[in-house]
Amino acid sequence: MEMMRSSLILSTIEALQARLKGSAFIPGDTGYEQASQPWNLNFNHRPTVVVMAKNTRDIVEAIRFAGLNDLGVAIQATGHGVSLAADNAVLINTSQMQDIRVDAITQTAWVEAGVKWGSVLEQTQKFGLAPLLGSSTDVGAVGYTLGGGMGWLARKFGLSADNVNFFEMVTADGHVVHASQEENSELFWALCGGGGSFGVVTGMEIKLYPVTTVYAGNLMYPIQSAKEVFVHYREWIANAPDELTSSIVIMNFPPFPQVPDFLRGQSFAIVRGCFAGPVEEGEKLLQWWRQWQAPIVDDFKGMPFSMSGMISNEPNDPMPGQVSSIWLRELSDEMLDVMIRYAAAPSPLTVVEIRHAGGAIARVKAGTNAYGNRDASYILETVGITPTPEASDVCHKYVKEFKQALQPYSTGGVYINFLEGAEKWEQTKLAFSPETYQRLRVLKAKYDANNRFRFSFNIPAAVNDATQMSLENRTKPSSN
Ligand SMILES: Cc1cc2nc3c(=O)[nH]c(=O)nc-3n(C[C@H](O)[C@H](O)[C@H](O)COP(=O)(O)OP(=O)(O)OC[C@H]3O[C@@H](n4cnc5c(N)ncnc54)[C@H](O)[C@@H]3O)c2cc1C
Known part of the structure; x- marks a missing residue:
């Protein structure tokens, strides 16, 4: 059964590669280890496939591939904040998605999924503006923001998550959605501090402040x-x-x-x-x-x-x-x-x-x-x-x-x-109030009922008890 499954994946991996602008690697490929290795060397992902995504389209393809092969989807920009090892999963590595666009007039910046804070800082300081980065410039801007994001300007301007205008995200069924106060506002509410488990964020527009x-x-x-x-x-x-x-x-x-x-x-x-x-x-x-x-x-x-x-x-x-x-x-x-x-x-x-x-x-x-x-x-x-x-x-x-x-x-x-x-x-x-956690679970049921994005925060979909037990059984953490 396991062999049939791997040959099935091998036959579709070529089709996946053909649709990508980036690359897909499986164990044994040159490039697999480097694309999978997190910054924190205490962790070691062994995904079934790792996709080096170049753009939103690649992320859509990777998620659809995971769906077809009943695999989970893990996300890595830098590997500074690993939760679970990305085993039996498609690992989407966003580190090649490096677009940054600063608008000095509106004091905002568009930051793509793989961008580290150091690059945002460099680009924005040219205009006398600052993002709400943390203590390390090497951390990924999106991953940091999805968890809150507390840096050296936090007491003055707040969390990074409190300073996002909108996110673009690919859902578990491969749709590209926008989330802001006006559009998909419940999803936006969730991504600001409770994110990482609802889809793959391809980028975000953040507020900047005049700090030089x-x-x-x-x-x-x-x-x-x-x-x-x-x-x-x-x-x-x-x-x-x-x-x-x-x-x-x-x-x-x-x-x-x-x-x-x-x-x-x-x-x-x-x-x-x-x-x-x-x-x-x-x-x-x-x-x-x-x-x-x-x-x-x-x-x-x-x-x-x-x-x-x-x-x-x-x-x-x-x-x-x-x-x-x-x-x-x-x-x-x-x-x-x-x-x-x-x-x-x-x-x-x-x-x-x-x-x-x-x-x-x-x-x-x-x-x-x-x-x-x-x-x-x-x-x-x-x-x-x-x-x-x-x-x-x-x-x-x-x-x-x-x-x-x-x-x-x-x-x-x-x-x-x-x-x-x-x-x-x-x-x-424990990161959320009981009401917030329940609200996140309800949203999880809407966006990712099968818990495809199960390698991030542990937010089980709000479902009836029997389904809940079977979901919990398939999402137990593997030791690394
Ligand atoms: C040296 C160091 C300094 C730090 N300093 C601070 C600090 O000052 N303040 C602070 O608040 N935090 C800080 N952190 C914590 C850091 O913000 C988190 O570890 C964060 O998750 C790292 O994000 P990443 O993308 O760099 O890491 P990754 O390991 O690549 O990503 C971490 C997780 O974020 C989620 N994620 C990343 N990208 C996406 C995406 N595009 N879509 C959906 N989910 C995504 C995924 O769940 C992923 O597993 C620090 C960490 C380190 C190691």
């Missing part, structure tokens, strides 16, 4: 001062203006030769931030720190926003990593003690960061779109470098224990963009 210079950087203090630094930070942000989006970080620099001498193998308590207002005001804000205790490193300065990727300085090269997160209600003394205890070396974690949310994110009324947990103020993210299965295992267990210890201070919600792997799939529900 920011006052941004890092203050690095000895790890021994972590508690006083973080308590001081709590006071700093208590009345901080929305122009300031900031975070506190415990960083354990790995003992790698490429790390500068004075950082290699060392741990630091870091205050990181970006002030999107006049440079002089940013400088004034920093006096709070400079008059307090001299940090080991102080690189806060006025900088072009085009350099904003330097603030967090995250790696662009593919790496094996494990990310997790938890929303916190407070930065109480007790919570900070837990953070420091688990984050500072010896710890299998390289980075533990708490980002300050609120501001413009919280000013949007809950339920305006699918994005949940708007009222939560602090998102704690953990990052471990996990080059071996043993390291992954150690990190996984450690983070589980760490998050357990943080439970008393947590809102109970999750931020879907800062989860990955099976955890992202298992905890999807």
Whole structure:
């Protein structure tokens, strides 16, 4: 039966290839590995077919092919945010869809599915405009936005998902639809923060903001001062203006030769931030720190926003990593003690960061779109470098224990963009209010009742109980 199935696929793959502007690869083809490999080397997709899509038409063909062969459909722009391994699936790789069109008059940009934030930043800064990108310029704009998208301008201008004018999407039955406030508004509501499971977004039009210079950087203090630094930070942000989006970080620099001498193998308590207002005001804000205790490193300065990727300085090269997160209600003394205890070396974690949310994110009324947990103020993210299965295992267990210890201070919600792997799939529900999750399930039934897009957020279609059980059985996560 299995053999018949593979020969069936082989016979139709040639027909698929003939209809594509891009390419289709099956296991064994040159190009298959490269097209399937996510940025995060901890994951390894083994799709039945991978389609390097060049345009919307290619995506339509790939989805129809999946339908004919009863395969799932997974999507990859960069592989920064993998949920489930794309096995028994057509993996649509959008990385060659690179169109960006900036309209300086309306302050908007059309961004195609495969575009990374770095390219959008480069194109928009030419006009003195900025997109609402995140801390890494290497992340895909569409994938980031579908999960919410919280970056250095978030407290001032909100989430990326709150700043989309419209999406173009290919549905499970291969139709191209537009979603905006006016057209398919329920789908638009879902894609803004609850997306990724309803179809393949081919591109989106986003709002841009006039930001050219920011006052941004890092203050690095000895790890021994972590508690006083973080308590001081709590006071700093208590009345901080929305122009300031900031975070506190415990960083354990790995003992790698490429790390500068004075950082290699060392741990630091870091205050990181970006002030999107006049440079002089940013400088004034920093006096709070400079008059307090001299940090080991102080690189806060006025900088072009085009350099904003330097603030967090995250790696662009593919790496094996494990990310997790938890929303916190407070930065109480007790919570900070837990953070420091688990984050500072010896710890299998390289980075533990708490980002300050609120501001413009919280000013949007809950339920305006699918994005949940708007009222939560602090998102704690953990990052471990996990080059071996043993390291992954150690990190996984450690983070589980760490998050357990943080439970008393947590809102109970999750931020879907800062989860990955099976955890992202298992905890999807916690990213939304119960009403929103149910509404997403109803929409899923309308757009993808057979759960073809099952490798993203776990949103089972709202159906009767018997159908529900059979759907759940066929969508259990496979381990990677
Ligand atoms: C180094 C690093 C820094 C980050 N910084 C931030 C940050 O500052 N703020 C923040 O909010 N998040 C951040 N993230 C998280 C990131 O936004 C998510 O992981 C996001 O899902 C990545 O999208 P991608 O397209 O790059 O990755 P991919 O792995 O290619 O895609 C992730 C998922 O997005 C969905 N998707 C992607 N493209 C499409 C499409 N065209 N149509 C439908 N679904 C699609 C799919 O479900 C896919 O599985 C960061 C992640 C990393 C690794």
